[in-house]
Amino acid sequence: MDDNSGVTFFDLDLDLYVKATDGKIEVEQLDQAEFEQRQSGYSHEWISGALAGSDELLRLALASTGPFAPATVSWWREYVKREG
Numbered sequence: 001m002d003d004n005s006g007v008t009f010f011d012l013d014l015d016l017y018v019k020a021t022d023g024k025i026e027v028e029q030l031d032q033a034e035f036e037q038r039q040s041g042y043s044h045e046w047i048s049g050a051l052a053g054s055d056e057l058l059r060l061a062l063a064s065t066g067p068f069a070p071a072t073v074s075w076w077r078e079y080v081k082r083e084g
Helices: 032-041 044-063 070-083
Strands: 015-021 024-030
Touching: 015 044, 024 044
Parallel strands: none
Antiparallel strands: 015 024
16 A cells, blocks of 8 residues: 655745734744755745745735634734643
């Protein structure tokens, strides 16, 4: 039996830094230069997927929805406090 059921993770160097202070959302895209430098090692499919994913996360962060919704953020903050 061929076991192709595993999951492989690749960090494609695109990161977002999201900071919410006094109701103001600040979002910074990080590591864009590294992503561009390493693109020759990525397939076209990976590049387009990474850029689309980054754009979607940016949209969600600016709208305070999805993983950036206030209730989700509060839950994670409490979780980190409990788990240390």
